[in-house]
Amino acid sequence: MRMLFVVRLIDPVILNIPCGIIVLWHAFHYPLEKKKVYNNIPLKLVLLAFADFSFSLSMLCVGLIFILGHVPNQWWIYYLGALLSGILEAISLSLPVRRRVQV
Numbered sequence: 001m002r003m004l005f006v007v008r009l010i011d012p013v014i015l016n017i018p019c020g021i022i023v024l025w026h027a028f029h030y031p032l033e034k035k036k037v038y039n040n041i042p043l044k045l046v047l048l049a050f051a052d053f054s055f056s057l058s059m060l061c062v063g064l065i066f067i068l069g070h071v072p073n074q075w076w077i078y079y080l081g082a083l084l085s086g087i088l089e090a091i092s093l094s095l096p097v098r099r100r101v102q103v
Contacts, residue, residue, distance in 0.1 A: 005063040013056045013063075020052035038097045047092035055085040 027045035035042065058081020065074050 002067070005067060013060045016052050016056040020049045020056070023052065024049035039099050040095050040097050044092045044095050044097070047088050047095075051085040051088035051092065054081045054088065057081065058084075 023045050027042045027049065030042045030045070058078050061081075062074050062078045065071050065077070
């Protein structure tokens with residue numbers, strides 16, 4: 001279980017957290033000239049960053065509960081984080097790039 005924790009710590013947690021930080025940085029530093037046209041993109045990026053964080057942090061919590069608390073098989077926490085991540089990503093993808101879209 002410890003080896004599995006190390007592999008899962010390196011792959012989804014350590015690689016995804018910097019990706020979420022980069023996406024969040026781009027959301028807060030989105031160019032003003034583009035924001036005038038595509039005014040919903042920063043919100044879409046923030047939602048994608050939080051989706052990434054929820055997935056990675058849920059896996060980290062499961063591993064730390066096992067390592068520190070010696071409580072095995074608490075994968076329901078991972079599934080809740082993955083569910084929250086999927087919901088946030090679906091909301092982000094369903095948002096239009098502009099707030100006022102004529103249909």
